[in-house]
Amino acid sequence: MVSDEDLVGKFPGQSLDRDNAAHFRGRLERRLLINRCEACGLWRHPPKPVCPRCWSSSVRPTEVAGTGTIHLLIFLHQGPPAEGVDYSKPYPVATVELDEQPGLRFTGAVMGAPNDAIAIGERVRLDWIERAGAPLPIFRLAEEGRR
Amino acid sequence: MSSSRNPLKDKVAIAGAATTGFTPHNTERSHASLAAEACIKVIRECGLTAADIDGICGSNPSAPMVQSMLGIPEVTWFANLPIPFVNQVATASAAVAAGLAEVVLAYHTPYRLPWNTANSLKDPFRRGGMGMGPGPGPDTVAGAVGYTAWASRYMYEYGAKKEHFGYVALNGRANAARNPAAAMREPLTMDDYLSARMIRWPLCLLDMDVPVDGADAFIITTAERARDLKLPPALVHAAVLGMIDHNEEEQTPALRDHGQRVVVETLKAKSDIGLDGVDVYFPYDGFSFITLSWLEMVGYCGPGEAGAFLEANRDPATGRVLINGRVPMNPHGGALSEGGTQGSGHIREAVHQLQGLAGERQTPDARTALVTAGGFFFNAQGLVLRKG
Ligand SMILES: [Zn+2]
Numbered sequence: 001m002v003s004d005e006d007l008v009g010k011f012p013g014q015s016l017d018r019d020n021a022a023h024f025r026g027r028l029e030r031r032l033l034i035n036r037c038e039a040c041g042l043w044r045h046p047p048k049p050v051c052p053r054c055w056s057s058s059v060r061p062t063e064v065a066g067t068g069t070i071h072l073l074i075f076l077h078q079g080p081p082a083e084g085v086d087y088s089k090p091y092p093v094a095t096v097e098l099d100e101q102p103g104l105r106f107t108g109a110v111m112g113a114p115n116d117a118i119a120i121g122e123r124v125r126l127d128w129i130e131r132a133g134a135p136l137p138i139f140r141l142a143e144e145g146r147r
Numbered sequence: 148m149s150s151s152r153n154p155l156k157d158k159v160a161i162a163g164a165a166t167t168g169f170t171p172h173n174t175e176r177s178h179a180s181l182a183a184e185a186c187i188k189v190i191r192e193c194g195l196t197a198a199d200i201d202g203i204c205g206s207n208p209s210a211p212m213v214q215s216m217l218g219i220p221e222v223t224w225f226a227n228l229p230i231p232f233v234n235q236v237a238t239a240s241a242a243v244a245a246g247l248a249e250v251v252l253a254y255h256t257p258y259r260l261p262w263n264t265a266n267s268l269k270d271p272f273r274r275g276g277m278g279m280g281p282g283p284g285p286d287t288v289a290g291a292v293g294y295t296a297w298a299s300r301y302m303y304e305y306g307a308k309k310e311h312f313g314y315v316a317l318n319g320r321a322n323a324a325r326n327p328a329a330a331m332r333e334p335l336t337m338d339d340y341l342s343a344r345m346i347r348w349p350l351c352l353l354d355m356d357v358p359v360d361g362a363d364a365f366i367i368t369t370a371e372r373a374r375d376l377k378l379p380p381a382l383v384h385a386a387v388l389g390m391i392d393h394n395e396e397e398q399t400p401a402l403r404d405h406g407q408r409v410v411v412e413t414l415k416a417k418s419d420i421g422l423d424g425v426d427v428y429f430p431y432d433g434f435s436f437i438t439l440s441w442l443e444m445v446g447y448c449g450p451g452e453a454g455a456f457l458e459a460n461r462d463p464a465t466g467r468v469l470i471n472g473r474v475p476m477n478p479h480g481g482a483l484s485e486g487g488t489q490g491s492g493h494i495r496e497a498v499h500q501l502q503g504l505a506g507e508r509q510t511p512d513a514r515t516a517l518v519t520a521g522g523f524f525f526n527a528q529g530l531v532l533r534k535g
């Protein structure tokens with residue numbers, strides 16, 4: 001397992017702590033891990049040390065399928081510097097409602113589709129790219145189109 | 148649950164409010180010098196001296212720094228709190244009501260820094276280590292970006308048009324023309340708005356508040372003490388800071404389920420005054436979209452109807468909104484045109500309207516002001532002020 005020091009070094013600019021370290025370790029293996037309560041089954045993101053519904057501290061980072069529906073969507077015409085992003089084409093960032101639980105959402109860029117095909121309500125699936133030496137979760141439009 | 152308990156009601160007053168005015172570029176002044184100017188001005192306008200102040204409550208600079216800078220001999224309570232500025236007013240009022248202090252100096256100093264404008268980096272004294280290392284990158288809706296994300300959801304759910312957001316910007320600019328303290332006073336047309344530079348679709352430059360240098364300062368004291376001072380008091384009638392458990396931008400449940408809902412429910416429970424009794428309204432406009440949401444949440448119109456409501460309640464010739472032909476909206480120009488004051492400008496203008504000190508912006512016989520500050524996630528706030 002990668003050391004805590006090396007893990008933090010892999011994600012400069014992100015705020016890593018003991019509650020989200022497992023999530024970022026999952027990213028290194030290209031697995032999207034979301035906390036799920038072992039006592040009551042509730043999914044919750046971003047990572048917290050207890051379940052907000054039953055207060056159990058048995059919250060286990062659990063892999064999700066990565067399929068879902070675009071709930072929020074923006075196109076950045078400018079933004080912070082990032083490897084491979086120049087904003088000459090507005091950069092689409094979507095908050096995706098994951099299929100595991102209503103209201104459970106994860107945010108990432110949408111890649112591999114023309115901007116005018118990307119819209120709230122579209123089905124997407126998780127994929128991964130490499131950015132600045134670490135895997136980055138992104139979404140692609142699902143082949144099957146609308147749900 | 149929203150409690151109707153409100154022992155604070157009308158017991159505490161804002162006795163005075165003063166501003167330096169705001170400029171949309173880097174001044175040659177420090178944070179502290181702007182704070183000092185506004186604080187000295189409000190203390191003098193109230194007919195007080197440094198020795199009368201026994202509480203300090205602000206944002207930046209720190210309360211100890213302000214005390215030392217102004218030579219305030221002794222204080223018995225002080226705090227530095229996160230903005231928006233209803234937080235400072237509510238907490239200082241509670242401190243006065245509880246007897247922790249009797250006369251509180253409250254202040255906020257909007258300042259152009261790397262978090263709100265990259266141009267601040269041209270001034271070496273504003274860099275302060277910020278804007279250096281790598282940020283979290285663009286793949287997020289956390290922070291201010293969250294309002295853009297929910298604005299897109301609003302357009303998707305209700306078919307709102309860009310012009311609807313523009314009505315908010317045009318109202319602010321038309322009102323700022325009558326406010327000498329405002330940063331942006333040049334006329335603005337809908338064509339100007341629609342052709343403004345897109346920053347994060349669907350929001351453009353003119354949907355986002357203007358980073359400014361300046362300061363606002365207030366004196367908060369008991370209603371009795373305020374009546375003995377030089378200016379008419381504005382009574383603190385009800386205040387709330389509302390928040391729900393899903394307060395992360397991406398996890399917020401829905402367009403009508405966030406901190407604003409708690410604020411509105413709580414004001415209804417705590418206040419004796421309904422929306423019909425409001426004479427001047429201050430919806431936050433750090434992003435134009437926030438104003439559309441507030442109009443719907445407080446009940447001026449139904450879900451998704453804010454655009455049509457503004458269209459029906461604005462003068463197309465001037466762009467100025469007068470709700471039901473009577474109630475001005477952000478008569479000082481709001482965050483979009485007076486300047487990004489994180490709510491202090493809205494509250495200062497509310498006080499001046501109730502004091503009859505708003506100059507050519509004065510609303511005739513303004514007796515009640517409603518301020519709904521902040522956004523959705525962790526900063527939705529409400530404040531009802533009454534003429535004393
Ligand atoms: Zn649980």
